[in-house]
Amino acid sequence: MIVRYAMLSLALALVCVCATGERVVVLDWRCGNSMLHPNLDPEPLDFGSFFVAGGGTLADRKVEFMDAVRVRIKTILDGAGIAVRVEHAPTDAEVETTVRLTQWASPAGKNEIGSAHYDPKNGRHGDEAVIFGEQIRRNERYGEAAGEYTFDDWVAVFANVCSHETLHTLGYGHVPRSECPPDGSDIEIMLDGHTMGEMRSEQRVLDKCR
Ligand SMILES: [Zn+2]
Numbered sequence: 001m002i003v004r005y006a007m008l009s010l011a012l013a014l015v016c017v018c019a020t021g022e023r024v025v026v027l028d029w030r031c032g033n034s035m036l037h038p039n040l041d042p043e044p045l046d047f048g049s050f051f052v053a054g055g056g057t058l059a060d061r062k063v064e065f066m067d068a069v070r071v072r073i074k075t076i077l078d079g080a081g082i083a084v085r086v087e088h089a090p091t092d093a094e095v096e097t098t099v100r101l102t103q104w105a106s107p108a109g110k111n112e113i114g115s116a117h118y119d120p121k122n123g124r125h126g127d128e129a130v131i132f133g134e135q136i137r138r139n140e141r142y143g144e145a146a147g148e149y150t151f152d153d154w155v156a157v158f159a160n161v162c163s164h165e166t167l168h169t170l171g172y173g174h175v176p177r178s179e180c181p182p183d184g185s186d187i188e189i190m191l192d193g194h195t196m197g198e199m200r201s202e203q204r205v206l207d208k209c210r
Pocket of ligand 1 (some may be wrong): 168
């Protein structure tokens with residue numbers, strides 16, 4: 001199972017640069033309306049649909065899960081030298097990137113678990129990403145029984161995909177897998193296609209991949 005990411009070539013607003021130099025990334029767990037997918041009715045992430053090894057679902061530890069993902073995203077972006085503040089919606093801050101999480105399967109199919117605006121041709125990038133919960137849930141079950149993912153696995157999967165799509169909105173493109181294949185624990189977060197096993201692992205922006 002190879003995860004697909006989408007890069008949409010749309011003419012959207014250029015990214016804002018906040019006065020403090022600190023970029024604000026907001027996680028909208030109720031999704032809200034999306035500029036990337038304006039014809040679809042957003043459905044909030046269904047935490048109860050994600051089974052956890054040993055019993056229960058993410059709904060049982062929803063607040064803990066949301067915050068663990070938030071903290072992990074900040075760690076990944078900090079590691080890339082990008083100063084960010086990651087918050088949950090709603091917020092009064094001037095927002096650079098909104099990551100909308102929905103239970104939809106991706107309308108594009110093809111194992112796509114997230115999309116964001118970035119146009120490598122003209123260097124334009126947007127300020128919004130969408131994460132597809134149902135597609136992630138289906139991918140988990142590809143070749144595995146439901147409930148094999150631990151709580152920490154789920155944190156890694158969601159933090160990795162949210163960070164990957166956020167990096168698109170900051171101007172990062174894909175790294176071809178052939179140019180920088182994963183080596184042990186060194187997994188480039190902007191690879192064009194991760195396995196779900198790699199999505200459950202620690203990922204980061206690797207200098208050697210650019
Ligand atoms: Zn991507």
